[in-house]
Amino acid sequence: MSAIDQTLARGPLLPVASTRRRRARSVRPTVALSALFAAFVALAALAPGLVTSQGPLTVHLSEGFQAPSLHHLFGTDQSGRDVYARVVYGTRESVLIGLGATAVGLGVAALLGVVAGLGGRVADGAINRLLEVLFAFPGLLLALLFVAIFGPGPGTEIVAVGLANAPGYARMIRGQVLAVKGSGYVEASRVLGHSRARTIRRTILPNAARPLVVLATLGVGQAIVWASALSFLGLGVKPPAPEWGAMLDAGRDYLQTAWWLTVFPGLAIVAFTLASTSLGRFFQQRLEGKLER
């Protein structure tokens, strides 16, 4: 259903002894396209003025509800604001929320995963049970419960989405730590007489951390989808702030007359997710390739 779930279902993120070998391929066009799009998103987030000449909040009442045209690429909304400019200016907030949520999720997950992987049987058992319990709540529901308890707003949105994703990440990180722990080079480090602390710090953690790049890339796209879902339900960022999910929600009132108000902000989310999935998979394959060589 989502990139992370798919990765979860495919088993360990980075099999130390891979059973299903992937052919080493050159960079495919989808990956190149995704990288290009990611660069554009980064530019839009850092310097939106370079990508559009119009302001996201500039009202032109006489130009309301214009269909997409060369002048207004994505059309205009009820107050004549340019939808393309709003999507571009919304990039920063949407991406920041996605990054924030991913950081929260990965941070919590790394803590749980590493403690479970290295902390011995009791810690491992306890954390595994906890994860099993958290898995009983679908992520969106966990996030909604969180919003109900702490009240809506961008801060809650980030924490809620982050925590909702944490159990999945934690399970993958734990698996990774265990796989690395059982690998030959860790044994070698022990044979060389390195202390346990040094083995953990210098050998296990850096190697277990490498696939985090993959998780983070896949995760940002998913986090944006979820955060936008909360905004869409009216529980995150509120209009008129140009955030993608909030724009979708605001455009819903005019669905009958002005489809472009919802279709284009949504397209931004879809494109971002697809790009993040495709780049994440690419990094994953690269990492796998490196290990197998």
Add this chain to the structure above:
Amino acid sequence: MSAAAITVLRRLAAAAGVLLAAATVVFFLEQLMPGNPAVAILGGAGAHPSNAQIAAVDHQYGFDRPLLAQYFSYLGHLLRGDLGTSYGLHQRVTQVIGDQLGPTLVLTSTALVLAWVVAVASTLLSAGRGRTRQAIGSGIEVVLAGLPQYWLGLVLLVVFAIQLRWVPVVGGTSVQGLVLPALTLALPLAGFLGQVTRDEFGSALEQPFAVSARARGMGEREVRRRHALRHAALPGITLSGWAIGALLSGSVIVEVIYSRPGVGQLLVGAVNNQDLPVVVGVTLLVALVYVVANLLVDILYRVADPRLRAPARS
């Protein structure tokens, strides 16, 4: 007692443990709520309730009792199937949820069936049938799986209800009104299931049992239908337990888009009003459904896959 019965009992105990722990997690999360729940019950801070009113509500709902006492009475009520009283609607939560459950169940079960039909069709039509077809099939699946439901739903609504007028914009609980919501819920899931069944299907076609079936003179269509498909369905069965959870959370969004009555709408309204008993009730209900579904899947799996059955004692 047979080994199979013991396995089932063990699974049951584990499921009960997960549910108990889930209820506990939710209870203690609730305690983190900033502010006084009594104020929320009395209509929020804007209603300016007096201290005497707050004290009365505290007493009525038991908020003035020690935390552990509250916890055990909460568990006791849960065991009797009592989820408490809604802060906003002043009705039993079980009744509030019960009233909305029907349409959501219809929606999610239709979507699950639809998703399976699409996934199996896509697998049968494209897996192991040459590179181009395979690439098209898996490309469609990746895109479907990546579509956020809130966007897919809006696009379907614009195209089929508003532009083409094939179905009503607000369908209510009619059969016609079910088409778009069920599709919105089913398509991303179908994309996801399809990817998994395709992988399995492809590898099943190269397995010795497929080769031997061909050697016996079985046609390729029969091999696909009788042998490979059965093999490919196995991980799909496992995923169905997970999928039910995903469908239930997806129905929250779909019900809001299509203004369809159901548990999802109820939940979003309750989150907006910080009506915690309803939110907690729905959350626990979904956790229960998820755990039970996974238990069933586990048992079904043993039925479908003879390799997993406990070997007869020799």
